[in-house]
Amino acid sequence: MNLKAELNQKQYIAASTIDGPLLIIAGAGSGKTRVITFRIAHMLEMGIPQSQILALTFTNKAAREMAERVRELTGKKLPQLTVSTFHAFGVKVLRDTISSIGYKDNFSIYDTVDQISLLKESAREIRFDMEDENPQNILGIFSRIKTKRGDWDEVTSYYQGLYASYQRHLKLYNAVDFDDLIMLPIHILDTHPEILNRYTERYRYIMVDEFQDTSMGQYRFMKLLADGSRNICVVGDDDQSIYSWRGANYENIISFERDYPELKEVKLEQNYRSTETILEAANTLIANNTNRKGKQLWTGTKSMNKIEIAYPANERDEAQFIAEQIKGIHMRDSIKFGEFGVLIRTNTLSRAIEELFLMENIPYKMSGGTSFYQRKEIKDMICYMRILANPEDDVSLLRILNVPRRGIGARTLEQLRSLADMHDWSLHTAIQAAVYATDSPFSERAKTDLRSFLQLIEAFRPKILSPRKIASTLKELTDAIDYWEYLLQEHPKDEKIPTWKWRNIEIFIQSIEDYEKNPDNMNPSLFNYLNRISLTTKDEPDDDEGKVNLMTIHSAKGLEHEVVFLAGVESHIIPHARAIEDDPANIEEERRLFYVAITRAKQRLIMTSCRSRKVLREEMECLPSPFLEELPQHLLQETEAAADVEAAEATDYFQLLRKKLGGV
DNA sequence: GGAAGCGTACTTTTT
């Protein structure tokens, strides 16, 4: 491997500097992934054992891609190389060490939906009134407390008791939430020097991708691991920091410079992705942000196309326009469907577009959004699996206790809950007591129903825990509970729905089977499988090369496409009205978001801004995004959105628009 | 006491 021939001079320095702290500022499209993969390959070539290398990323997609590229480059399987997201690495650490803080290693991981159920349970027990409360808000407060981003204040103190209850229940259910995946490992490493030592001895070379998106917790986690060797390389771009709402703190770049004063810094500014037009637009836009490290991207790629903007009448016409453009460009310029990206600010904007893609037979895939695993029928299956893995997991138990209907209703549940609350038991323990205790106050009928539920769990638990028996046991379980009959019963009007849902379950079971049969999988246990799917939002593998990529701007980060459509470029969507409401200073993050969207495009960028859009049933007038005014107008070109607009209406509109854009 | 049926309020971004 000849690094010098493969990389430009800056890239070469970044890839060949492997000892000591290194800060790489990598602009959009500057070949960052290439540098990282070459850097790892170079380390391996220098004789560093793969087990000593740890690469941390932010998303599963990035992790998967990085691992794949290193394998391709080296032609080796590298089973001991660790490339993972922060959260997945947290799980790995917890699996090995969580017993040191009194949890069991079969812990469940709660996603947002589970967290809300847990919150409601916690509130119920301490008789906290949840009327007029927004669970998401409360969870936001809890998250800030847990990750030490904030402290209790006059407003939030009100929830302190609820937080204590929430935490107590997590532990009682042997469960952790997403924040725990970062904070608990930190706690363990902080308080157990011998465990910390084990990790710092093992991982001698650490790399962190998308560093601008790391939270304070993730930074501490990284620092704990890295302080043994101080061979720590972080790669980031402050202009692409778009996760501050989740605690990302791009000031970590400053902390890094402070904590590792001996660091070397490399700035990658040559862009290999986009045309001059697109880069000039992006540079001009982002220069409006005040809080940034200066950076100017440049490229040698000449432009053929201006940035296009169309103003469709409504979201239907917008979808129509995008579909037609894609078809046209696909045919005329023979650009594969897989080279198109359609970017949206919010998941809800996908609906109209998806509908038209289906109608026009345009193959597409939507990444992000409600994941496969969040679908009701799949979530039911997962909760059964979680109960089998961890019977104390009340959140999962509550979900499936009466699914399918087995006669356990509100009254029985209430009795169970008071029994559990009284003794600080999980519901599972309470059920056992209800069934087997001699002085049980439960009705004979309730006891019979509960007993058969317990027997079901007891029968299937050893089965599903035996090696490579997850898929087959789950199949058996769905038959035993007659889930098909349940689906029919729940949807009596339309047999299409049960058929569709049953099909999803079959797909799910098949994917488990694939997981179990994969020879590269050293330890395909139920726990590992559950942990894995808790951390991935996506449907199973996305090897569909020939499909248009429809996704949110957030999930588009790190990707690139020949032709990029940016839909819904309207004043309340980007910048999002809600974000600005929260804090007007959020405009800078929204601008970065727009910047990320623009810089995904290699050849062509086509934006659409609807004149009206249906929001929650109601038709709403829309104005173009103010960010459009910030782009150099000579780079823009208006494209007629073919639509049945009345001419007069259109003229009025364009006058309004010119006024707005021209400031006259 | 449990199941089924109807009305209402909410969708910013994700591990």
Place this chain on the structure above:
DNA sequence: GTACGCTTCC
């Protein structure tokens, strides 16, 4: 479109 809560039915 959907998920939850409240009411009525069996």
